[in-house]
Amino acid sequence: MxxxxxxxxxxxxxxxxxxxVIPTASPAFADDHGNHTNMDKVTVSTPAADLRATLDQYLxxxxxxxxxxxxxxxxxxxxxxxxxxxxxxxxxxLTGAIASVYGEEAGKQFNDMWSEHIxxxxxxVKATAEDNEEGRQEALNNLDxxxxxxxxxxxxxxxxxxEASALAEGLQMHVNQLIGAFDNYEEGNFDEAxxxxxxxxxxxxxxxxxxxxxxxxxFPDKFENTSPATPAADLRADLNxxxxxxxxxxxxxxxxxxxxxxxxxxxxxxxxxxxxxLTAAIASVYGEEAGEQFNEMWSEHIxxxxxxxxxxxxxxxxxxxxxxTALDGYRKDFSEFLDTATEGGLEAENTAEGLQMHVNQLTGAFDNYIEGDFDMAYEEVRKAYAxxxxxxxxxxxxxxxxxxxxxASDMPTEMPKTGMGGMSExxxxxxxxxxxxSMAAALAAVVVGVRRKNNQA
Amino acid sequence: MYKLLPLFLLLFLFACSTIQESEAGVKSGQEADVxxxxxxxxxxxxxxxxxxxxxxxxxxxxxxxxxxxSISIPAINVQADIEEVGRYExxxxxxxxxxxxxxxxxxxxxxxxxxxxxxAGHVDSKTGPAVFYHLEDLNPGDKINVTxxxxxxxxxxxxxxxxxxxxxxxxxxxxxxxxxxQLNLITCTGEFNKQAGTHDKRLVVYTVHEDDVTx
Numbered sequence: 001m002x003x004x005x006x007x008x009x010x011x012x013x014x015x016x017x018x019x020x021v022i023p024t025a026s027p028a029f030a031d032d033h034g035n036h037t038n039m040d041k042v043t044v045s046t047p048a049a050d051l052r053a054t055l056d057q058y059l060x061x062x063x064x065x066x067x068x069x070x071x072x073x074x075x076x077x078x079x080x081x082x083x084x085x086x087x088x089x090x091x092x093x094l095t096g097a098i099a100s101v102y103g104e105e106a107g108k109q110f111n112d113m114w115s116e117h118i119x120x121x122x123x124x125v126k127a128t129a130e131d132n133e134e135g136r137q138e139a140l141n142n143l144d145x146x147x148x149x150x151x152x153x154x155x156x157x158x159x160x161x162x163e164a165s166a167l168a169e170g171l172q173m174h175v176n177q178l179i180g181a182f183d184n185y186e187e188g189n190f191d192e193a194x195x196x197x198x199x200x201x202x203x204x205x206x207x208x209x210x211x212x213x214x215x216x217x218x219f220p221d222k223f224e225n226t227s228p229a230t231p232a233a234d235l236r237a238d239l240n241x242x243x244x245x246x247x248x249x250x251x252x253x254x255x256x257x258x259x260x261x262x263x264x265x266x267x268x269x270x271x272x273x274x275x276x277x278l279t280a281a282i283a284s285v286y287g288e289e290a291g292e293q294f295n296e297m298w299s300e301h302i303x304x305x306x307x308x309x310x311x312x313x314x315x316x317x318x319x320x321x322x323x324x325t326a327l328d329g330y331r332k333d334f335s336e337f338l339d340t341a342t343e344g345g346l347e348a349e350n351t352a353e354g355l356q357m358h359v360n361q362l363t364g365a366f367d368n369y370i371e372g373d374f375d376m377a378y379e380e381v382r383k384a385y386a387x388x389x390x391x392x393x394x395x396x397x398x399x400x401x402x403x404x405x406x407x408a409s410d411m412p413t414e415m416p417k418t419g420m421g422g423m424s425e426x427x428x429x430x431x432x433x434x435x436x437x438s439m440a441a442a443l444a445a446v447v448v449g450v451r452r453k454n455n456q457a
Numbered sequence: 458m459y460k461l462l463p464l465f466l467l468l469f470l471f472a473c474s475t476i477q478e479s480e481a482g483v484k485s486g487q488e489a490d491v492x493x494x495x496x497x498x499x500x501x502x503x504x505x506x507x508x509x510x511x512x513x514x515x516x517x518x519x520x521x522x523x524x525x526x527s528i529s530i531p532a533i534n535v536q537a538d539i540e541e542v543g544r545y546e547x548x549x550x551x552x553x554x555x556x557x558x559x560x561x562x563x564x565x566x567x568x569x570x571x572x573x574x575x576x577a578g579h580v581d582s583k584t585g586p587a588v589f590y591h592l593e594d595l596n597p598g599d600k601i602n603v604t605x606x607x608x609x610x611x612x613x614x615x616x617x618x619x620x621x622x623x624x625x626x627x628x629x630x631x632x633x634x635x636x637x638x639q640l641n642l643i644t645c646t647g648e649f650n651k652q653a654g655t656h657d658k659r660l661v662v663y664t665v666h667e668d669d670v671t672x
Binding site (some may be wrong): 039098166167170206209210211213214216217220225226227228229253264265269272303306307309310311312410411412413415416417418419420421422423424442 | 493496497498499501502505523535542544547548549550551552560562564565571572573578579580581583584585586587589592621623624626627628630631633634635636637642644645647648649651654655656659
């Protein structure tokens with residue numbers, strides 16, 4: 001080996017070699033992101049990005065509903081069963097997504113394992129409610145074993161692209177976040193509890209990104225060779241994340257407000273932190289001023305929802321109507337804001353319609369909750385969550401259409417040319433032939449020159 | 458007008474504070490009548506004025522990302538400086554200018570962050586072997602060390618090698634996101650195609666960060 005390397009170096013050391021070996025023309029390197037043929041194809045909606053959105057939705061909703069269900073469980077709340085039912089329905093949806101890729105049998109396997117881990121979380125909650133330390137430990141041990149089995153399952157399914165150890169670490173984080181959110185809630189550390197809830201939701205978007213990448217790499221044809229992790233798909237995922245989290249936290253804060261629960265403030269605080277993150281996302285595209293405008297409107301509409309809850313608590317129908325009227329005004333203003341920002345990409349009329357659905361879903365979830373129709377309440381919760389994925393796709397799509405250069409793919413479309421053929425049998429021969437030929441030509445030229453000289457003489 | 462709101466709400470909060478104190482002993486009040494005494498709007502805005510903690514992306518894994526300055530592959534005696542490369546107009550990944558250098562694809566992932574970082578080196582020059590001439594000799598388990606300008610090192614472990622027709626390589630897989638921290642090394646292989654001015658195939662050595670590999 002060493003010999004060869006040295007041999008190479010001697011060649012490089014030859015005076016002419018630099019010019020021979022290294023192509024002198026050094027073409028424009030790719031600080032040039034303005035590849036126009038690529039730019040036309042910049043889109044948030046590809047089969048791979050759709051898969052990622054589906055996985056993101058069900059995985060993050062799982063984390064949210066798990067935290068809610070655990071809270072309800074330890075409270076012995078009336079709606080525990082329905083919250084658990086929503087979590088179960090989420091598992092069915094997730095199973096459907098897995099089965100659509102890996103088949104029914106793998107789907108069933110997945111369903112068994114996934115349901116099992118939810119069971120251990122429930123065991124943990126029960127043991128906590130009963131002050132049974134041993135039971136808590138047993139639940140944690142079971143979760144530990146589950147992690148190993150589940151990592152193995154996914155590793156096999158995804159053709160080892162999600163190596164078990166990385167996945168296991170991810171799952172450990174998931175377990176820690178849910179247990180942390182629950183323990184802190186139980187101990188009355190509500191700030192911590194809701195921070196952990198937000199982290200557990202955030203974490204799932206990493207899992208969704210990784211899993212969708214592994215799947216699309218495994219079945220590139222099925223996804224038309226598209227990637228789920230392009231800059232455009234990342235924007236879509238970010239907006240999906242923050243918008244659906246907004247709906248989820250709004251539902252929670254409204255319930256807490258309606259109950260007069262002691263953690264209302266912290267739940268509302270989590271909702272406000274989500275607003276700050278959304279503001280940052282909007283500002284990153286449209287600038288600080290637009291971000292501030294957005295923040296003001298968005299915070300205002302959250303306030304109107306809280307007014308609605310307050311009116312409901314006070315059994316003040318007139319105030320309820322007022323809150324809804326105020327939300328109507330917001331719908332109009334906010335739709336126009338988005339219409340202007342996206343230069344017509346999001347037509348105000350359509351946006352207003354979408355926002356009406358959002359308002360109906362949140363007030364529907366709340367009203368049903370207050371009236372004790374918990375099945376309906378959680379159905380609305382899930383609808384409100386899913387609805388935001390449509391909003392995320394629409395909004396990110398409009399932003400990307402408006403600024404394609406900001407979201408152009410940063411991947412090459414061809415492999416590099418990393419060889420010049422000097423060591424390839426055919427190539428080597430050619431290189432030598434070229435070398436000989438040029439030498440011969442040079443010699444010939446010299447000879448001709450000499451002859452001419454001689455002739456002249 | 459909105460600027461005045463916090464002030465009003467603060468007043469509300471003071472007005473309510475005695476009520477809230479009296480409720481402090483009540484654990485997770487499910488009773489609706491408790492709420493009727495609380496001003497929710499005040500509580501909401503009390504929160505918005507508190508310091509904002511953003512969830513953000515978490516995880517220690519991200520802290521291992523480095524801007525590569527050099528690479529060493531002891532198993533094949535490679536020690537090379539890193540050149541930053543991008544793309545040509547036609548979308549092709551650039552290659553290092555030096556046959557001794559290794560090109561890191563700077564528009565992609567950093568080595569040590571989640572995703573596939575990509576480095577390419579020449580297999581040969583016009584006249585002899587180049588830095589990645591022996592890349593094909595790497596075996597699973599061999600180590601790749603990447604170091605930044607400050608000397609911080611990240612180590613990757615070879616998983617497998619695959620060669621692809623140069624037009625058929627799975628670019629999403631090679632250059633795209635991955636749950637693990639990966640580093641993929643590219644060089645040319647196969648016959649040199651005189652007409653195309655390049656080899657027919659590309660060799661990709663897939664490596665994974667040492668902390669992401671199953672023991």
